[in-house]
Amino acid sequence: MQSFSEIDNLSPGGGSLMIAWQLKGKRVLLVGGGEVASTRVEHLLGADAHITILCPERGLHLTTKRYIDAYPSRIVYFDRRFTGPSELHKIDLVLTAIDSPATSREIVDLCRKAKIPVNAADIPELCDFYFGAHIRDGPLQIMISSNGNGPRVSAIIKDKVRASLGGHEGLAISKLGLLRSRLKERVPEVGGSVGRKRMRWMTKICNEWLLKDFTFLDDAMIQKLLDDGWEQNRTPTFEEVSGKPSTSPSEDTASQPERASKSPVFGSQYLISIANFAAGAAVMAAFMYARRR
Numbered sequence: 001m002q003s004f005s006e007i008d009n010l011s012p013g014g015g016s017l018m019i020a021w022q023l024k025g026k027r028v029l030l031v032g033g034g035e036v037a038s039t040r041v042e043h044l045l046g047a048d049a050h051i052t053i054l055c056p057e058r059g060l061h062l063t064t065k066r067y068i069d070a071y072p073s074r075i076v077y078f079d080r081r082f083t084g085p086s087e088l089h090k091i092d093l094v095l096t097a098i099d100s101p102a103t104s105r106e107i108v109d110l111c112r113k114a115k116i117p118v119n120a121a122d123i124p125e126l127c128d129f130y131f132g133a134h135i136r137d138g139p140l141q142i143m144i145s146s147n148g149n150g151p152r153v154s155a156i157i158k159d160k161v162r163a164s165l166g167g168h169e170g171l172a173i174s175k176l177g178l179l180r181s182r183l184k185e186r187v188p189e190v191g192g193s194v195g196r197k198r199m200r201w202m203t204k205i206c207n208e209w210l211l212k213d214f215t216f217l218d219d220a221m222i223q224k225l226l227d228d229g230w231e232q233n234r235t236p237t238f239e240e241v242s243g244k245p246s247t248s249p250s251e252d253t254a255s256q257p258e259r260a261s262k263s264p265v266f267g268s269q270y271l272i273s274i275a276n277f278a279a280g281a282a283v284m285a286a287f288m289y290a291r292r293r
């Protein structure tokens with residue numbers, strides 16, 4: 001059992017809860033239409049929310065205007081300022097991105113009374129949650145947050161993380177999602193021993209296949225994987241299921257460590273590293289020995 005001091009070390013506090021908030025079909029009020037608001041619209045559209053924008057037309061950023069014109073069924077736009085509590089009727093979430101902290105404060109107060117979560121772009125201490133720097137590739141979403149300390153640094157780190165991705169991760173995850181749902185259709189039981197078996201099998205496939213190989217999954221391959229894999233309680237290889245050779249691990253920037261340790265290519269790279277290290281150590285030892293003499 002963990003002692004209290006160990007638990008204290010595990011949760012030092014000072015952070016925030018990073019969650020993937022499901023906004024599909026929810027109503028979001030965005031007050032303001034400037035540059036910051038335009039980025040909010042992008043995120044809200046990506047999350048399938050119903051959006052209401054309040055902002056005098058002369059204050060609209062070109063990008064916000066483009067979104068309003070392009071998605072009339074998703075965005076309701078009013079060419080006016082926020083007027084009062086009635087704006088919050090049936091609203092699930094409020095975002096302010098305006099150039100008036102006093103008005104932002106008033107809106108936040110009203111949201112508190114109505115128990116509606118709110119983000120005020122200009123007043124971090126009043127926000128129920130912060131935005132972060134995002135990377136999105138289909139269902140893959142990565143958010144970098146500095147928890148209010150350095151938004152620009154979040155954006156810089158985001159660029160570094162993005163550069164380390166291969167570009168195939170989103171598609172691979174979509175295909176994996178399809179495999180998972182087909183498996184759940186086949187064995188719909190929730191929890192219990194079947195649930196555990198299903199999770200073990202999915203975990204094994206994820207560990208053993210290269211991420212990029214999942215991008216090739218089609219209906220026939222999924223069927224074969226389930227028939228020859230799940231039903232036989234084994235995990236067939238990509239080669240077996242597709243009839244094609246696997247993608248080269250060097251092409252797969254997200255290659256899994258489990259696979260790496262088993263892969264002959266990675267295995268030989270590992271041996272070469274050990275050999276290099278041993279050779280370096282031998283030279284160093286000889287050098288030290290020579291100096292002592």
Ligand SMILES: C[C@@]1(CC(=O)O)c2cc3[nH]c(cc4nc(cc5[nH]c(cc(n2)[C@H]1CCC(=O)O)[C@@](C)(CC(=O)O)[C@@H]5CCC(=O)O)C(CC(=O)O)=C4CCC(=O)O)c(CCC(=O)O)c3CC(=O)O
Pocket residue numbers: 039040119120121122123124127129130131132133134144145146147148149150151152153154155158
């Ligand atoms: C607390 C938070 C509340 C919230 O907005 O939810 C907040 C608050 C404030 N930002 C301010 C300034 C800047 N914000 C950015 C950029 C971003 N800001 C974002 C989020 C957040 N900003 C939340 C914390 C997130 C975190 O901690 O990680 C990002 C990540 C996401 C997004 O906005 O969607 C997005 C990058 C997206 C991308 O590029 O991917 C830049 C740089 C730039 O524009 O390039 C600058 C200028 C440089 C700088 O200050 O760093 C100011 C005015 C400060 C002042 O007056 O001095 C305030 C208010 C204050 O702090 O008082």
Ligand SMILES: NC(=O)C1=CN([C@@H]2O[C@H](COP(=O)(O)OP(=O)(O)OC[C@H]3O[C@@H](n4cnc5c(N)ncnc54)[C@H](O)[C@@H]3O)[C@@H](O)[C@H]2O)C=CC1
Pocket residue numbers: 031032033034035036037054055056058059060061080081082097098099100103121122151
């Ligand atoms: N969180 C973040 O990422 C960042 C936040 N900020 C803060 O966000 C705020 C907005 O920044 P920008 O978009 O660059 O400003 P902006 O000046 O481009 O846009 C402000 C918009 O608010 C509208 N507006 C003002 N009062 C309003 C009201 N009562 N009702 C409806 N609309 C109203 C204006 O017409 C304008 O369209 C600023 O306070 C800024 O300090 C700034 C940079 C980054």
